[in-house]
């Protein structure tokens with residue numbers, strides 16, 4: 030048996046790599062963590078989730094300041110945005126969280142942390158800063174980067190991605206966003222709220238294309254009302270640098286349009302960070318999307334595992350954490366645990382938020398299952414009305430047995446509201462239990478109880494039950510002969 034320097038080597042100190050490193054080293058596994066950048070934390074902390082959510086909050090506050098009259102307040106006089114101040118706030122949030130991800134913390138847990146550019150020299154060893162480190166098992170957790178489509182003129186034109194957008198030195202007067210996925214749409218709304226004129230270019234006829242059309246269109250309507258311009262079914266022909274401005278030429282049907290803006294944001298998908306690691310030379314197969322993996326997250330070299338965006342599956346921090354746990358089960362406990370993404374939740378943090386778990390209508394139709402749809406609107410939720418934020422709805426998909434296979438929530442704090450469904454669906458809680466559980470009033474979460482109650486109330490308040498009660502207890506029926514008191518949703 031060869032004597033390796035480490036039991037486990039982890040490449041990449043982001044969400045996935047840190048989960049594996051913390052878990053393994055706390056279990057007494059001698060672990061080496063290798064990170065290429067100067068600090069740990071990865072995209073989520075430095076260029077992703079954390080800065081985007083900090084920016085979204087700032088933009089929301091600014092947006093609400095312009096709506097004070099709606100809340101019965103005097104009009105607020107507000108100055109113009111200085112993006113350098115926003116960037117400072119974002120940086121301070123990052124720095125606070127960075128403390129949790131310090132090399133010292135991982136050292137205290139027992140892991141060795143090294144910074145540099147590793148290259149595999151054989152199936153068990155890397156070269157790093159001139160030294161060779163060997164490990165019995167490895168985990169690739171190097172994340173992903175923005176991918177740039179080969180549009181004519183793009184490489185000769187200055188543009189920004191999620192790497193630059195949170196540290197701009199001024200607020201762009203105008204921005205063209207290429208792409209309409211979650212990152213593109215969250216940034217489009219945030220910058221529009223701060224005062225940038227924003228145009229979004231999308232190849233297909235729907236933004237947030239993974240979502241059901243009705244939900245995505247409500248998000249688009251909300252953004253359109255705030256001033257974001259959408260160009261759907263639009264193909265980018267070329268991009269040109271005009272000096273002070275950039276031009277994006279698109280076609281929409283037979284029309285050619287020339288759009289101009291100060292800044293172009295490219296948010297058109299991600300590619301796995303796998304170049305330069307020497308993986309091809311040691312028999313680890315991958316393509317642009319990610320590594321070739323089995324259900325236990327093993328690569329084509331079975332002692333080398335993967336977690337996070339390099340898997341090319343669900344590109345979320347919580348997915349990276351989940352996959353990190355699966356890797357620990359397999360690589361440390363030797364338990365043959367497989368990944369199961371059936372109940373992987375996600376949320377797009379626009380206003381209103383759009384959160385999902387399980388199958389949406391699109392996925393249920395694609396899977397060819399029989400399903401029914403149950404909805405409740407936020408305009409019927411007292412708290413949403415009190416908050417002045419009643420856009421959106423909950424949409425629950427039931428299979429033919431009447432069990433929920435998916436839930437989408439579109440509305441205020443949808444990401445938080447989804448938590449109840451995350452627990453319920455994982456624990457296979459019956460809809461009747463959810464419907465019978467008392468929720469505080471007035472809360473947005475009553476919408477969860479109410480949609481579950483809808484399913485049961487169609488059975489409970491049926492003609493059959495009414496007739497049975499009349500038969501047994503001789504109830505006399507309606508007291509009002511008109512239709513005025515009739516309630517469809519008791």
Ligand SMILES: Cc1cc2nc3c(=O)[nH]c(=O)nc-3n(C[C@H](O)[C@H](O)[C@H](O)COP(=O)(O)OP(=O)(O)OC[C@H]3O[C@@H](n4cnc5c(N)ncnc54)[C@H](O)[C@@H]3O)c2cc1C
Nearest residue numbers: 041043044045065071072073077078172337338344345346
């Ligand atoms: C703008 C934006 C907003 C987002 N918002 C959310 C959100 O709200 N919620 C959510 O769940 N997800 C969000 N995501 C996605 C989330 O950031 C990623 O899914 C998550 O960071 C993936 O974790 P990871 O560990 O795979 O990769 P990362 O966190 O990127 O970590 C990879 C690490 O590997 C390092 N590395 C790369 N190459 C090498 C190498 N050759 N050698 C050594 N180290 C290397 C990198 O420097 C990095 O530190 C967002 C992404 C973006 C871009």
